[in-house]
Amino acid sequence: MAFVTLHNVTYQYPLTQSPALQEINLKINEGEFLAVVGPNGAGKSTLCYALAGFVPHFFKGELTGEITVDGKKSSEATLDEWVMNVGLAFQNPFNQISGAKFTVFEELAFGLENIGIPREEMKVRVEEAMALTGIRELADRSPYSLSGGQQQRVALTSILVMKPKLLVLDEPTSQMDPIGTREVFSVVRKMAEEGMTVVMVEHKVEWIANFADRVMALKDGRMVLEGKPNEVLTSDMLAENGFGISRYTSTAREAKKRGLWKKENLPVTLDEAVEGFAK
Amino acid sequence: MNLNRSFFVPVNSPLHNLNPLTKLALVFSMILPAFLSLPQLAPFLAIPILIAVFIGRVQKQYFNLLLKLVLPTILFMFVMQSLFLPGGETVILNLGIFDVTRESMQSAFYTVSRIFVMISSFAILLLTTHPSELMSDLTRRGLPGQFAYVIISTLQILPQMQAKAQTIIAAQRSRGLDTESSFRKRIGSLVPLVGPLVFGSLVEVEERAIAIEARGFTSKRVKTSLHEIPDPAFDKILRGILVILVIASFTLNLWLS
Ligand SMILES: Nc1ncnc2c1ncn2[C@@H]1O[C@H](COP(=O)(O)OP(=O)(O)OP(=O)(O)O)[C@@H](O)[C@H]1O
Numbered sequence: 001m002a003f004v005t006l007h008n009v010t011y012q013y014p015l016t017q018s019p020a021l022q023e024i025n026l027k028i029n030e031g032e033f034l035a036v037v038g039p040n041g042a043g044k045s046t047l048c049y050a051l052a053g054f055v056p057h058f059f060k061g062e063l064t065g066e067i068t069v070d071g072k073k074s075s076e077a078t079l080d081e082w083v084m085n086v087g088l089a090f091q092n093p094f095n096q097i098s099g100a101k102f103t104v105f106e107e108l109a110f111g112l113e114n115i116g117i118p119r120e121e122m123k124v125r126v127e128e129a130m131a132l133t134g135i136r137e138l139a140d141r142s143p144y145s146l147s148g149g150q151q152q153r154v155a156l157t158s159i160l161v162m163k164p165k166l167l168v169l170d171e172p173t174s175q176m177d178p179i180g181t182r183e184v185f186s187v188v189r190k191m192a193e194e195g196m197t198v199v200m201v202e203h204k205v206e207w208i209a210n211f212a213d214r215v216m217a218l219k220d221g222r223m224v225l226e227g228k229p230n231e232v233l234t235s236d237m238l239a240e241n242g243f244g245i246s247r248y249t250s251t252a253r254e255a256k257k258r259g260l261w262k263k264e265n266l267p268v269t270l271d272e273a274v275e276g277f278a279k
Numbered sequence: 280m281n282l283n284r285s286f287f288v289p290v291n292s293p294l295h296n297l298n299p300l301t302k303l304a305l306v307f308s309m310i311l312p313a314f315l316s317l318p319q320l321a322p323f324l325a326i327p328i329l330i331a332v333f334i335g336r337v338q339k340q341y342f343n344l345l346l347k348l349v350l351p352t353i354l355f356m357f358v359m360q361s362l363f364l365p366g367g368e369t370v371i372l373n374l375g376i377f378d379v380t381r382e383s384m385q386s387a388f389y390t391v392s393r394i395f396v397m398i399s400s401f402a403i404l405l406l407t408t409h410p411s412e413l414m415s416d417l418t419r420r421g422l423p424g425q426f427a428y429v430i431i432s433t434l435q436i437l438p439q440m441q442a443k444a445q446t447i448i449a450a451q452r453s454r455g456l457d458t459e460s461s462f463r464k465r466i467g468s469l470v471p472l473v474g475p476l477v478f479g480s481l482v483e484v485e486e487r488a489i490a491i492e493a494r495g496f497t498s499k500r501v502k503t504s505l506h507e508i509p510d511p512a513f514d515k516i517l518r519g520i521l522v523i524l525v526i527a528s529f530t531l532n533l534w535l536s
C-alpha cells in the first residue's frame with residue numbers, strides 16, 4: 001500500500017471564492033521523492049500544509065476527501081501527533097526561526113526539546129544533522145545573523161533533525177546559490193534512499209529532472225499532470241500554461257519544429273540537450 | 280545592530296555560575312525589602328548592588344546601562360516627584376506655583392532609590408544569566424512553556440520589528456513619503472506605515488506559529504532541555520537563607536514600627 005494517499009482532496013480557505021485544492025488524487029510510495037511544480041497561486045503551499053496537517057487543523061475552512069500518511073488519517077489525528085511523522089519546512093526561512101533560541105545549535109535542538117529527547121541523544125542528533133547539511137560552522141551564530149540561504153539551510157536542518165517519515169519542503173532553495181541548491185537536492189535524495197518519503201515544491205526544473213523520482217504539476221488547485229520527471233517537464237501542456245520550463249526544453253522544442261532535433265523526447269537538462277543535439 | 284540581542288555578558292564569574300533561580304531569589308530579596316520595608320533602607324541597598332556588579336564582572340556593561348537608561352529615568356522621576364508631591368513645610372525652592380520642599384525631595388529620593396534597586400537588580404540578573412538558561416530552568420520548575428516562549432521571543436523580536444519599521448520607512452520615503460518635516464505632518468504621514476507593520480506582523484505571527492508547531496511545540500510529551508543547569512546544594516542553601524532573611528527583615532520592620 002502507498003505510504004501517502006490523497007483521495008479526492010478538495011480544500012477552500014475561509015472567506016475565499018474558490019478552492020485552493022480541487023479533487024486531488026495521489027499516491028506516494030515510501031522512500032519516493034516527489035517534486036511539485038506549478039505557477040504562483042497554484043496551490044503548492046496549500047498542498048504542503050494539507051500534507052503536514054495544518055490544513056485542516058490550523059487553517060480552518062472546508063476540507064473534503066481524505067489524506068492518509070503511514071496508515072493514519074489526518075482528519076482523525078491531532079496536530080501534535082501528526083507532526084511527529086510529518087516534517088514541514090516552508091517558503092520563508094526568516095519566519096521559521098523559533099525566536100526562542102540564541103544560537104543555531106540551540107535552534108536545532110528546539111524541536112527535540114519539545115518532544116522530550118534526552119540531552120545526550122539530542123546533541124548527537126544535532127551534530128549529525130549539521131554535518132549532513134554542511135552547517136557545522138554556523139553552530140554558534142545567532143540564527144538572525146545569517147543570510148537568507150543560510151537560514152534556509154537551518155530551517156531544513158531543524159526539520160531533518162526530527163527524523164520525520166514524510167518530509168515536506170516548500171521551495172527550500174529559493175534563496176540559495178547553485179552550490180547550496182545542489183547540496184539540498186543531494187541531501188534530500190540521500191534521505192529518500194534511506195527510506196524517507198519526500199514531497200518538495202520547487203521551480204528549478206533541471207534539478208528536479210536530475211534528482212526526483214516523479215513530478216506532479218498543479219494549476220489552479222488541480223493536478224494537471226503527473227509522471228516521470230522527463231515526461232512531465234517536457235510536455236507541451238506545461239509550456240502553454242505558464243509553468244517554468246527549462247531553457248533546454250524550449251530550445252529543443254523550437255529546434256524540433258525546424259527538424260534540428262531528431263529525438264522523440266525533449267531534454268530538460270544540459271546533458272540531455274548535448275546528447276540529443278550530438279545525434 | 281546587536282547580533283546577540285540579549286544583555287548577557289559571557290564571562291566566568293561566581294554570579295554567572297549560580298543557578299538562575301538563586302539569582303532570581305537574590306533579585307527579589309533586594310526588591311521586596313526595598314519596596315515593602317522602611318523607605319530609609321532603599322538607598323543602602325545600593326551597596327550590595329555595587330558589590331554584585333563587581334563580583335559578576337559586568338562593571339563596564341552595567342555602568343553603560345546605568346548612564347544611558349537608568350540615570351535619565353530616575354533623574355526625570357526625581358524632578359517630577361520633587362515638584363509635584365504635595366505637602367511639606369520647609370520650602371527650599373519656589374518656582375511660581377510649585378514649591379519644592381525638603382520633605383518632597385526626601386520622599387522623591389526614597390522613591391527613586393527603590394526604582395534604582397529594582398532596575399539594577401534585574402539588570403545584573405540579565406547581564407549574568409543566559410536568557411535560554413533562565414527560561415529552561417524556570418520551565419523545568421513548572422513555568423508554562425508558552426509563557427516562557429512569549430517572554431523570550433518578545434526579547435528577540437522587538438529589535439526585529441524595529442529594523443523592519445526602518446525598512447518600511449525607507450521604502451515609503453523613496454516613494455515620496457514625508458517623514459522629516461513638521462511634527463503634525465509627520466504624524467499624518469505615519470499612517471501608511473501602520474498597515475505593513477501590523478499586517479506584516481500578523482502574517483509573520485501566523486507563519487511563526489506554524490513553524491514552532493511543526494517542531495512539536497505543543498507536544499504533550501515531557502520536554503527536555505539542551506543546557507544542563509546545575510543546582511548544587513550551595514544554591515539551595517543560599518535560597519533558604521535568602522527566604523529567612525527576607526522574612527526576618529519584615530518581622531523586624533513590623534516590630535520596629
Ligand atoms: N491563508 C490564506 N487564506 C486565504 N487564501 C489563501 C491563503 N493562503 C493562500 N491562499 C490562496 O490559495 C491559493 C493557493 O495559494 P498557495 O499559497 O497554495 O499557492 P502557491 O502555489 O504556493 O503559490 P506561490 O508559488 O506563490 O508560493 C491562492 O489563490 C491564494 O491566494
Ligand SMILES: [Mg+2]
Nearest residue numbers: 044045046091
Ligand atoms: Mg507557495
